[in-house]
Amino acid sequence: MSYLDIDAQFNVDVSREKYADAKVTNSKNFNDPSDWYGSLHGPDDQLTATGRQQAQELASYLASSHPEISAVYTSRHYRCLETVKPYIEMCEREGKTIKFRLDMGLSEWRRADRKQARIPSTKQLREYHPTLDAQRQSLCTPLGHENLEEFYARNAYFLANLIQSLDNDPDGPESVLLCTSASNIAWMARILTGKYPDSSVKQDFSVPAIGFYKFSRRNVVPVKIDLDRKTPLGYPDIGWKNGVAIGGSWEITHNAECSFLSTxxxxxxxxxxxxxxLTPSDARQIPEPNLPNFFDIQELNSEKSAAMTRLAKTETTIMTAAVEVPA
Incomplete structure (x- = not known):
């Protein structure tokens, strides 16, 4: 294909229900449903009313200003699914065919002290949205507790795999939207432009709570992934530093675009x-996905609500029976 645009959007922090990145050692009780919402320690969270409004504004912006997008890749986190769903639905209403894919490669930074919510099942994802490709294998999967270089390596491998797979597909999309978290966006921006900063906290890319970025590919170079060269954790070692971008030269045409947001x-x-x-023993720690995900929580809450309703009806029946005094 002649070109590939990568549009990156994320929604995190202010417009999601919990704000913070609390360590699991500070958690009260992951097994108590009452502690899942309204707290800092819930396993997965949804957008607030503000976040949902922003998602609708994003959908209108993408549909009107970026009609070239024909595929969406999203993190498995519920807030990311919620963010892109209005756009997917808008495209479908307008008769536009768009591929809707979930990929583990877009997961947040994987760390040993953060317990992971269970990955949604195929059934849950299909019920959430019927066109979401829930059975497609991810382009990349986190392998363990990631330090700075390993997190770069994972994002680089995901991008290389994505670009290569699209280049090799004659019918593949030429412009894709990625929905993920803030840390991934900053890393991907550096990787695509080949700019490795002298400090990871360098303010080279503005990363607001919700924003839109567009990376355009000007010169196409075939992507080669050498599976024999790997990082200590196991990701293929993709060369991208010192101006060597993946798959050609990229430029940012939209950097943290927020003009479409009323906020x-x-x-x-x-x-x-x-x-x-990290020490080798730390790096090998892989957080187990043993917490309920958003879909699990909703299902449990629904069951709890139904049980309370049945109990209330039973109590009403008992009270009614109690006042029936024989003549």
């Missing part, structure tokens, strides 16, 4: 907590 730009995120080094 304007909200908050700036700084990638400051990713460690530069």
């Amino acid at each position: 304007g730009s909200i908050m700036l995120w700084t990638p400051s907590d990713i460690p530069e080094s």
Whole structure:
């Protein structure tokens, strides 16, 4: 194909239900449903009313200003699914065919002290949206506790795999939308432009709570992935530093675009907590996805609500029976 555009959008922090990145050691009780929402320690969260409004505004902006998008790749986090769903639905109403894909490669920074919510099942995802490709294999999967370089390596491998797969598909989309978290956006921007900063917290890319980025590919170079060269954690080692971008030259045409939001730009995120080094034993720790995901929580809450309704009806019946005094 002659070109490939990567549009990146994320929604995190202010417009999601919980704000913070609390360590699991500070959690009260992951097994108590009453502690899942309205707290900092819930396993997965949804957008607030503001976030849902922003998602609708994003949908209108993408549909009117970026009609070239024909595929959407999203993180498995519910807030990301919620963010792109209005756009998917708008496209479908207008008769536009768009591929809707979930990919583990877009997961947040994987860390040993953060318990993971269970990955949604195929059934849950199909019920959420019937066109979401829930059985497609992810282009990349987190392999363990990631330090600074491993997180770069995972994002680089995801991008290389994505670009290569699209280049090799004659019927593939030429412009794709990625929906993920703030840290991934900052890393991907550096990787696509081949700019490796002297400090990971360098303010080279503005990362607001919700924003739109567009990376356009000007010169096409075939992507080669050498599976024999791997990082200590196991990701293929993709060369991208010192101006060597993946698959050609890329430029940012839209950088943290927020003009379409009625709220304007909200908050700036700084990638400051990713460690530069890990011991081999730390790196091998893989957080188990043993927490309920958003779909599980909704199902449990629904069952709890139904049980309370049945109990209330039973109590009403008992009270009614109690006042029936024989003549």
